[in-house]
Structures are given as structure tokens and as C-alpha cells.
Amino acid sequence: MGDVLSRPPLVRIHSQCLTGDVFGSLRCDCRQQLEMALSMIAKEGAGVLIYEQQEGRGIGLMAKLQAYELQDSGLDTVQANERLGFKADHREFVMPAEILKALGIGSVRLLSNNPDKVAALEGGGIRVTERVPCEVSPSAHAEEYLKTKKEKLGHLFTSR
Numbered sequence: 001m002g003d004v005l006s007r008p009p010l011v012r013i014h015s016q017c018l019t020g021d022v023f024g025s026l027r028c029d030c031r032q033q034l035e036m037a038l039s040m041i042a043k044e045g046a047g048v049l050i051y052e053q054q055e056g057r058g059i060g061l062m063a064k065l066q067a068y069e070l071q072d073s074g075l076d077t078v079q080a081n082e083r084l085g086f087k088a089d090h091r092e093f094v095m096p097a098e099i100l101k102a103l104g105i106g107s108v109r110l111l112s113n114n115p116d117k118v119a120a121l122e123g124g125g126i127r128v129t130e131r132v133p134c135e136v137s138p139s140a141h142a143e144e145y146l147k148t149k150k151e152k153l154g155h156l157f158t159s160r
């Protein structure tokens, strides 16, 4: 949206979450983050949203639903993925860097709580001039999930 070339634009890399984005699941904060990113970009009048097909931190929809079942029996999101034989986070962020380059964008202000995304973009040759927090007020159902994201996946939250 808008002029994304004259200064580093707001950029959000959103990983597809069918259950959250489409069905409004309260297990995660994906849809709230997507809406927040879109409204921040709209408010600024410029920015980029990259919607990546990486369901369930890269493990795919069916495996994610199996992980949900394991979570219902007491495992957290990281333990569940590992039980199924996956890494805690299976995503690669190579594609977004290439998409940004194709758009002629060399530096960005990244909307994210995930330091790995910052590192991955920089590794891909995109300069991240600023990390802009993308924190939502989650539903009570997502509290545990966000706690695990913070403690085991290194996500940065100011208030939690």
C-alpha cells in the first residue's frame, strides 16, 4: 500500500493460519495480529503485508490439528510439535526477503515480536531499521500459547 520506496516501510510477514485467520480461533493470536498489522499499515498510508503459506509454523494444517489434539492432553505448542517429529518452528524466511527485493525494498521497519524474523530478513539481505512490536490483547484461551512463545521461542512481549 502507498509509497513503500522513499523510506523504510512498515512490513508484516504473516504466516498463514487457517484456523485463526479464517475461522477466528481463540487458540492463537494470528488473526488479531493480522488485523493489527493491516490497520497500522492503513493508518500510516503505506506498508507491505506478505502472507506466507506456512500453516502451523511450517508443519502444515493436518499436523497442526494433530498438535492441537496433543495440546488438549496437556502438552504446550512446542512440546506438541516436537512429539510429532517437527522442530518447534519449521519456518524459513528466505522467501519474504526475496519478495521485498523484487519490490525494490532494501530496508524495512518490521512489525513483529519475533527476533528470528529480524535475523532471517537481515540474513537474506534486507536491513531492518526498526522492529515495531505487534502485540495484541489475546483472549484467555491464548494465554498459555503466548507464554510458551515467549519462554521457548524467544518472542518479545513488553507486557507479559
Ligand SMILES: [Zn+2]
Binding pocket: 017, 019, 020, 021, 028, 029, 030, 031
Ligand atoms: Zn494461529
